[in-house]
Amino acid sequence: MARIYIFKRFERFWHWAQAALIMFMLATGFEIHGSYALIGWEKAADLHTTAAWTLIGLWLFAIFWHFTTGEWKQYIPTSKNVVAVMNYYSVGIFSGAPHPFRATQMSKHNPLQRLAYLMVKLFINPLIWVSGLAYLYYNELAATKIAAIAGLQLGTIALVHTAAAFMMLAFLIGHLYLATTGHTPLAHIKAMITGWEAVEADQPAASLVNESGR
Amino acid sequence: MRTGIFIAAVMASMLLVSAVHAASDPASEKLLKSTSDHTKFKALQQEFNSGPEVTKACLSCHTEAAKQIHRTQHWKWEYTSPEGQLLGKKNVINNFCTSVASNEAACNSCHVGYGWIDDKFDFTSEVNVDCLVCHDTTGNYRKPAGLAGHVVTKAMEFPPGSGKIVNPINLKKIAQAVAKTSRDTCGACHFFGGGGDGVKHGDMDSSLAAPDKALDVHMDATGLNFACATCHMTEGHQVPGSRYAPTAQDKGDAHVRGKERKTNPTTCQSCHGQGPHKKNAKLNDHTDKVACQTCHIPSYARGGVATKLGWDWSTAGQMGPDGKPLTRKDAKGNVIYTAAKGDFVLGEHVVPEYLWFNGKVRYTLQRDPVEKSNYPTRINRFEGRAGDGKSLIWPVKIMRGKQAYDPVNKTLAVLHMAGNDDTAFWTNFNWERAVAAGMASVGTPFSGKVDFVTTESTWPITHMVAPAKDALRCNACHSSNGRLERVRGIYIPGRVSDHAIWLDTAGWAIAVLTLLGTLGHGIGRFIASKRKK
Numbered sequence: 001m002a003r004i005y006i007f008k009r010f011e012r013f014w015h016w017a018q019a020a021l022i023m024f025m026l027a028t029g030f031e032i033h034g035s036y037a038l039i040g041w042e043k044a045a046d047l048h049t050t051a052a053w054t055l056i057g058l059w060l061f062a063i064f065w066h067f068t069t070g071e072w073k074q075y076i077p078t079s080k081n082v083v084a085v086m087n088y089y090s091v092g093i094f095s096g097a098p099h100p101f102r103a104t105q106m107s108k109h110n111p112l113q114r115l116a117y118l119m120v121k122l123f124i125n126p127l128i129w130v131s132g133l134a135y136l137y138y139n140e141l142a143a144t145k146i147a148a149i150a151g152l153q154l155g156t157i158a159l160v161h162t163a164a165a166f167m168m169l170a171f172l173i174g175h176l177y178l179a180t181t182g183h184t185p186l187a188h189i190k191a192m193i194t195g196w197e198a199v200e201a202d203q204p205a206a207s208l209v210n211e212s213g214r
Numbered sequence: 215m216r217t218g219i220f221i222a223a224v225m226a227s228m229l230l231v232s233a234v235h236a237a238s239d240p241a242s243e244k245l246l247k248s249t250s251d252h253t254k255f256k257a258l259q260q261e262f263n264s265g266p267e268v269t270k271a272c273l274s275c276h277t278e279a280a281k282q283i284h285r286t287q288h289w290k291w292e293y294t295s296p297e298g299q300l301l302g303k304k305n306v307i308n309n310f311c312t313s314v315a316s317n318e319a320a321c322n323s324c325h326v327g328y329g330w331i332d333d334k335f336d337f338t339s340e341v342n343v344d345c346l347v348c349h350d351t352t353g354n355y356r357k358p359a360g361l362a363g364h365v366v367t368k369a370m371e372f373p374p375g376s377g378k379i380v381n382p383i384n385l386k387k388i389a390q391a392v393a394k395t396s397r398d399t400c401g402a403c404h405f406f407g408g409g410g411d412g413v414k415h416g417d418m419d420s421s422l423a424a425p426d427k428a429l430d431v432h433m434d435a436t437g438l439n440f441a442c443a444t445c446h447m448t449e450g451h452q453v454p455g456s457r458y459a460p461t462a463q464d465k466g467d468a469h470v471r472g473k474e475r476k477t478n479p480t481t482c483q484s485c486h487g488q489g490p491h492k493k494n495a496k497l498n499d500h501t502d503k504v505a506c507q508t509c510h511i512p513s514y515a516r517g518g519v520a521t522k523l524g525w526d527w528s529t530a531g532q533m534g535p536d537g538k539p540l541t542r543k544d545a546k547g548n549v550i551y552t553a554a555k556g557d558f559v560l561g562e563h564v565v566p567e568y569l570w571f572n573g574k575v576r577y578t579l580q581r582d583p584v585e586k587s588n589y590p591t592r593i594n595r596f597e598g599r600a601g602d603g604k605s606l607i608w609p610v611k612i613m614r615g616k617q618a619y620d621p622v623n624k625t626l627a628v629l630h631m632a633g634n635d636d637t638a639f640w641t642n643f644n645w646e647r648a649v650a651a652g653m654a655s656v657g658t659p660f661s662g663k664v665d666f667v668t669t670e671s672t673w674p675i676t677h678m679v680a681p682a683k684d685a686l687r688c689n690a691c692h693s694s695n696g697r698l699e700r701v702r703g704i705y706i707p708g709r710v711s712d713h714a715i716w717l718d719t720a721g722w723a724i725a726v727l728t729l730l731g732t733l734g735h736g737i738g739r740f741i742a743s744k745r746k747k
Contacts, residue, residue, distance in 0.1 A: 034694060034708040035718075041708050042688040049496075089735075094742040139499040155705035159714055166721030170728045177732035181739070 006108045007195040011071070014062045015192060021055045022168060029165050033158075052132055059125070074109055075118045082111045093181065103197055116171070124167045131161035253390040262385035265328045265365050266341040271389065273340060280340035282451035288326045290337065293458045299577055301458055307580050307626045309525060309593050309615030309669040310408035311555075316655035320632035323357040324403040331362035333655070346385070348399050349392040354383055355402075360632070373634050397423050397433060400442040409555075412519035416564060416611040417677035421517020429517050431681045447479040455480030457674055462505070462573035462598065463606050482506040503704060505571075505606040509686040510679050513563045514611060517678070520548050524559030526616040528666035531643040539643075554631075554640045559614070566609030566675045568701050572598035575672075580658060583624050586667050590614065591626075593671035600703025607701055609675040616668050618649055622661030626669075628652030 007015070028048040031038050038044070066072040084100040089112070091097075101110035109117065134141055134157045141152065182188040183198070191197040252258055257271040273280055283289045291314070292302035303321075307313045314321045315333075322330040328342045329335065336342065344363060346355050357363055358380055360373060365383055372380045405411060405420045412419030424435040432440040446455045461478040468487035469475050477484065486506075491497035500509075515521040532553050534540045539553030550558050574597040578584065584591050593615075598605030618627035630651035631639045639648035645664040653660035691698040692708035705712050 032692075032707055034692075034710045034713065037693075040689060041692045045688065045692075045707075094738055096742070096746055139502065153705065155712060158705060158707060158712075159717060162714075163717055163721065166717070166724060169721070169725045173725060173728045173732060177736065180736070 003196045003198050004103070004105060005195050006103055006105055006197050007192060008069075009195070010061075010065055012192060012195055014058060014065070017058055018055065018062075021051050021058070022172065025051050025055070026165060026169055026172070033162055033165075049136065052136070056129065059129075074107070075114055075121065077114050077118055078111050080111065082115075085110050085112045089181070102199055108197075116175075120168075120171055124164055124171065127160065127164040128168065131157055131164060135161050248393065252392055255390075258386070258389045260386065262389065263367050265344055265346070265363075265385070268385050268389050269328075269341045269343055269345055272345045272392075276345075279345065279451065280343040283326060283343045284337065284340075286326075286451055286453065287456055287458070288451075288453065289343070291325065293456070295458065295575070295577075297574065297576060299579065301577060301579075305579065306577055307593065307628070308408075308414075309613055309617050309671050310414055310522065311631065312527075312617060312627070312629050313580070313652070315628050316630040316652045317632045319362045320359045322363045323359045323361060324406075325363045328363050328365075346388055346392065347402065348395045350388055350399055351391045351393045351396070352388050353398060355388050356383055360634075394441070395443050395448075396441050404442075408522065412515060412517075412521045414522070414613075415673055415677070416514040416521035416523075416561075417511065417675045419515070419517060419519035419521065421519050422677065425517060425678075427681055428684065429678060429680075431679050445480045454478055458575070460571075460573050460575070460674060462571045462608065463604055482510075503600075503607060505608045507674075507676050507679070508566075508568060508607055508609050509690075510682075511566070511609055511675050511677075512680055512684060512686050512690075513565050514609075514675050514678055515562045515564050516680075518562070520546075520560040520562045521564065521611070522558050522613065523561045523564065523611070524557075524614045525555070526557040527618060528556060528616050530554060530556035530639075531645075553643065556616075564611070565697065567612050568607050568609055568698055569596055569672075570598040570600055570605040570701065570703065571596045571608040571610075571674075572602060572604040574598070578626065580626055580628060580656060582626075584619050584626055584667055585624065586619075586621065586665065590668040590670045593669050596672050596674075600701075607698065607704075611673040611675055613671045613673065614668070615671070616666050618645060618664050619667045620649070620653070620661050621663055621665035623659055625658060626667075627660075627664060628656050628658065630655065 025048055027038065028044040028051070030036065031044040032041065032048055039047075081100060088097060088100050092100075099110075103109075134152070135154070138154050138157060146152070179188045179192070180186070182191075187198060255271075255275070257274045260271070262268045262271075269280070287293055287302060290302065291304040292300065295301055303314050311317070311321070318333075318335075319331050326344045326347055327335075327339075328344055330342075344357075346365075347357060355365070357365055358372060365385070366372075366380045367382050367385060369382050370380055372378060401418075401420060401423055404415075404418055405422065406413070407418070408414030412421075422430060422433055425433050427434040427437050432438050432444070434440075443453075446453050448454070455478060461481050464477060464481035464483040465488070466477045466483060469477075469479060469484050482490075483506075488501065489495075489498045490501075490506075529551070530553060532540045532551075540551065541549060541553070542551035544550045544560070548560050550560060575594050576597060577594045578591055593613075596608070596610065618629055619625065620627055627649045629639060630637055630648045633641070635651075636642060637644075637647045637651035639645065642648075646662060649664050650660055650662070686697070689708070690696055691706060694708070694710040696706075696709065698704075698706060699709065699711070
């Protein structure tokens, strides 16, 4: 087994801070929505707003980081090997077949991850961000003509925000599970904490991936 | 250097001494705010035998006062609404003591005049204006019910033959002590609307004569100590802020000197402006939908005086085993039944009901058609709806009653209740005769039959403003089955009835299915790995 350093310090910080904030915001968000009562509506709304601003700040840093380091290229989608990876998760994983993808520093995400994370970054996150800010600043929005023209009611904004939250929840559940599918259940999680991923030095699939990552 | 410090110290001590001296100057302590001492006026240094005599003396200096009063609702008891309805105490029927007509001698002890005993009262008379009822400071001024607003200056038996002696009042002393109005003078009538302490409004009762901060943050007797007129800022005797012409939504800024004051000075915004919440600005986002009163008056009748929430006239007239009119009290000693008035429902610390209100109120007047049905007749109806740009969510008291009506002509009944005659209900407990006399007094045809109809009347809740720390918290409304559960037309985060059921169902279903899918996959992996071993 060889070890490669694939998650840099900022990336790890960003990932775990985002993870904590998203889980916290899901918990407080669904309380604001009225799905249950946990810490009280007032506290939930207050903390949800504070967490939102924190997350927005974090995102701004992360976007800056992605572009200055060129890491954004990690999310360029590829159709190559998608079928092979899907086959692995639906069949091969049960028979102990090797993962058809091998992470490298240049290409740390398998084709399915690329697609999933790109969806989160380009669709779910912006949807949450925009609808959340519209929710927070509904009064200001309503005072402009934008709301009237778009026919935007608070209920509509809340609906979009809630729908986006459900998407994030579904993503979170899937993501948490897939994090356990490394060569040991904790391998991926360890990598995300330390930055070091253990890989089999003579993995045959390695050559495939290096092509797809470029 | 040292000399400099010494001189400075001496000068400072001199300043200090002079400051102490100024504070203890007896002349500055006695400074009167008024420019006149009424005990010194010749016109008031006489014995008065009646109210009008006092008024005559008042008018000898305050030449325009009576003419000003003549133009007020306090005098006319009449108001024409923007919708063209002829309202005012003189004309409306409510579901408390129902109506003034035919009961003037009793009801009009609260008129700012003397002698309004029937519909022939002279509303142009200046000496019949009652100055003292509003300007008394002694607390001794009394206008006993039954005397049509007159006062008693010689001991008399009243009602005649009752054996009860009404003591005279000293008009000279009262007249010499007049000053601005107070919570006591306004309260002498307004605390007792509907026939008793706190009965009608719920947010006004005798506890407001000297309230503490928790009961009313503005009128707090040891704090801000507002008089009624601090908000009901009166000029030329024209008192603003009548509920007949309410301001449901004030979009103006706080009134400041130098700006002409054209809008209602009794609104919260006229002092607090549009963005009063400094610590939590999100609260200001509510003010375009929610009246200040909704959060800041968490409940009414908080001062220890119960208000009436229900009044069933149809059960009136029961006699006890001794043949005398029956009275029943609840465990607390509050009267919940009298033969004269029927059954009452009382309440303290009452949570208001809430509705959209745009400031327009439509009344069911005496000649308007009334239908007996499953739905109560609305004595008055607060108009308004979400999204009309004029309505706010207001707290109200809904008074639920059952009162007499003419089932043939289908009109609300005018009831002759009080009087020393053989038709008054409180004397002989005969509905038909009492209603016949009442209807005759307003010239409405009466079929001779009396039945009872359920009614509702709506009263704005706007007094008894609590301190900020006692205002409603978010979850009072941001919850299911919260205070605003029945208020529709607005999305309230946290209220389940606002949810799009399809979205919540689909959202949770997808989340659960994802979870089950991953669990299934995980179990499969676990079994596969065991087999391999």
